[in-house]
Amino acid sequence: xxxxxxxxxxxxxxxxxxxxxxxxxxxxxxxxxxxxxxxxxxxxxxxxxxxxxxxxxxxxxxxxxxxxxxxxxxxxxxxxxxxxxxxxxxxxxxxxxxxxxxxxxxxxxxxxxxxxxxxxxxxxxxxxxxxxxxxxxxxx
Amino acid sequence: xxxxxxxxxxxxxxxxxxxxxxxxxxxxxxxxxxxxxxxxxxxxxxxxxxxxxxxxxxxxxxxxxxxxxxxxxxxxxxxxxxxxxxxxxxxxxxxxxxxxxxxxxxxxxxxxxxxxxxxxxxxxxxxxxxxxxxxxxxxxxxxxxxxxxxxxxxxxxxxxxxxxxxxxxxxxxxxxxxxxxxxxxxxxxxxxxxxxxxxxxxxxxxxxxxxxxxxxxxxxxxxxxxxxxxxxxxxxxxxxxxxxxxxxxxxxxxxxxxxxxxxxxxxxxxxxxxxxxxxxxxxxxxxxxxxxxxxxxxxxxxxxxxxxxxxxxxxxxxxxxxxxxxxxxxxxxxxxxxxxxxxxxxxxxxxxxxxxxxxxxxxxxxxxxxxxxxxxxxxxxxxxxxxxxxxxxxxxxxxxxxxxx
Numbered sequence: 358x359x360x361x362x363x364x365x366x367x368x369x370x371x372x373x374x375x376x377x378x379x380x381x382x383x384x385x386x387x388x389x390x391x392x393x394x395x396x397x398x399x400x401x402x403x404x405x406x407x408x409x410x411x412x413x414x415x416x417x418x419x420x421x422x423x424x425x426x427x428x429x430x431x432x433x434x435x436x437x438x439x440x441x442x443x444x445x446x447x448x449x450x451x452x453x454x455x456x457x458x459x460x461x462x463x464x465x466x467x468x469x470x471x472x473x474x475x476x477x478x479x480x481x482x483x484x485x486x487x488x489x490x491x492x493x494x495x496x497x
Numbered sequence: 498x499x500x501x502x503x504x505x506x507x508x509x510x511x512x513x514x515x516x517x518x519x520x521x522x523x524x525x526x527x528x529x530x531x532x533x534x535x536x537x538x539x540x541x542x543x544x545x546x547x548x549x550x551x552x553x554x555x556x557x558x559x560x561x562x563x564x565x566x567x568x569x570x571x572x573x574x575x576x577x578x579x580x581x582x583x584x585x586x587x588x589x590x591x592x593x594x595x596x597x598x599x600x601x602x603x604x605x606x607x608x609x610x611x612x613x614x615x616x617x618x619x620x621x622x623x624x625x626x627x628x629x630x631x632x633x634x635x636x637x638x639x640x641x642x643x644x645x646x647x648x649x650x651x652x653x654x655x656x657x658x659x660x661x662x663x664x665x666x667x668x669x670x671x672x673x674x675x676x677x678x679x680x681x682x683x684x685x686x687x688x689x690x691x692x693x694x695x696x697x698x699x700x701x702x703x704x705x706x707x708x709x710x711x712x713x714x715x716x717x718x719x720x721x722x723x724x725x726x727x728x729x730x731x732x733x734x735x736x737x738x739x740x741x742x743x744x745x746x747x748x749x750x751x752x753x754x755x756x757x758x759x760x761x762x763x764x765x766x767x768x769x770x771x772x773x774x775x776x777x778x779x780x781x782x783x784x785x786x787x788x789x790x791x792x793x794x795x796x797x798x799x800x801x802x803x804x805x806x807x808x809x810x811x812x813x814x815x816x817x818x819x820x821x822x823x824x825x826x827x828x829x830x831x832x833x834x835x836x837x838x839x840x841x842x843x844x845x846x847x848x849x850x851x852x853x854x855x856x857x858x859x860x861x862x863x864x865x866x867x868x869x870x871x872x873x874x875x876x877x878x879x880x881x882x883x884x885x886x887x888x889x890x891x892x893x894x895x896x897x898x899x900x901x902x
Binding site: 412432 | 850857
């Protein structure tokens with residue numbers, strides 16, 4: 358099982374193949390398509406991440422000391438972005454998620470590339486994931 | 498003389514740049530239009546030579562600023578064929594223009610009366626009336642629209658009745674491009690002695706409006722949608738309406754006398770222009786109006802209609818392309834969805850290819866609700882857009898759709 362740092366390094370490596378943002382977006386879109394969709398019934402208001410331009414639903418489950426994440430979105434780029442976060446955080450120890458520094462966002466240039474509204478959406482997703490992790494780690 | 502779009506493009510410095518390594522194709526004109534050199538130079542000239550506060554000083558610069566600003570008031574008056582310059586009020590924008598009327602009507606409207614708007618309005622022509630009705634107990638009514646985005650006028654006579662205080666609606670819909678049957682609605686309103694307001698946000702850049710021919714009580718324009726500076730709008734009002742409408746902001750410029758106990762208001766238009774006006778904006782707007790008129794509004798409208806027709810035809814060949822708003826009478830707005838894609842995703846991937854379109858609800862949530870959609874992507878055309886740009890737009894859209902499906 359790879360650590361959060363190892364997962365991030367792998368993502369950075371994947372994105373190094375692409376020079377153009379259109380190709381990077383293509384990769385993000387493919388990651389979004391690969392993430393399993395929610396059942397219609399699971400797309401409820403309680404799971405909506407606040408502060409995203411498009412609708413992003415995020416679910417977390419505690420499994421011992423670890424956290425499982427599931428997400429869906431109505432727009433595929435947003436779904437691809439949350440898929441990247443899930444790739445890094447899913448099935449990792451809650452304490453480590455809460456403390457993690459997401460350096461890959463800078464390294465692949467996503468943080469600088471997004472418009473301010475979209476960057477806020479990204480921050481909201483991360484905040485929500487860390488919020489779950491923090492709640493579970495203090496419960497342990 | 499044929500329409501020389503290349504010569505027009507030369508006048509817009511901002512168009513000559515690359516975005517993400519591709520030539521910029523600016524198709525978000527319904528949100529705001531780009532500014533020609535004439536506007537940029539007028540503002541530069543104002544700050545380089547004439548800047549001073551207006552209507553106050555006796556000194557030369559103040560006089561020049563005042564003259565320049567008042568000359569624009571006269572130009573606007575002529576542009577919309579108002580009876581007199583006092584009927585032209587400068588505001589912060591159309592939102593401010595409509596709020597001025599809606600607030601003032603609070604002192605005039607009775608609780609048993611109603612306000613009629615349409616299902617096609619921008620939020621700025623919905624919320625001020627909701628606020629007025631909440632304050633006064635009056636009722637808000639909507640003229641419905643059909644699934645093409647055309648107003649359903651079969652209900653007009655029932656909705657606009659002897660208790661209607663005002664009928665307020667847009668000339669052209671920003672979200673769908675529908676051109677509304679202004680005279681039909683105005684004539685019903687007049688038959689029951691209701692006041693009338695037409696929101697000209699989208700018609701300003703595309704159509705010549707004659708307020709006397711319409712015999713409308715209030716009409717609004719937005720400078721920045723007409724190639725002028727942001728932060729400036731126009732409220733035209735008939736003298737007899739403006740004289741009974743109380744002002745909505747107090748301050749300098751709008752008063753005749755002030756004592757510690759009370760103030761008397763200045764005559765129109767100054768009664769509605771509290772505070773230092775947006776002098777630079779007004780002067781820039783004057784240059785924009787002259788520029789538009791030098792090209793010719795009819796010529797601009799014909800060019801834009803040709804662009805809309807071409808775009809509608811050429812884009813419809815894209816599999817799953819669906820136009821939202823298919824009214825028979827439409828201005829240069831193309832709101833669309835592509836099956837299996839989200840408008841936000843289309844917007845991002847178009848931007849990556851240098852194409853600027855608007856995505857979302859376009860400040861018209863009720864319209865989106867009626868179509869049961871979360872939003873659309875919208876391309877809107879201006880005097881400087883070209884047929885080649887539509888080809889670039891189409892190629893970029895096809896690439897985006899291929900990636901997203």
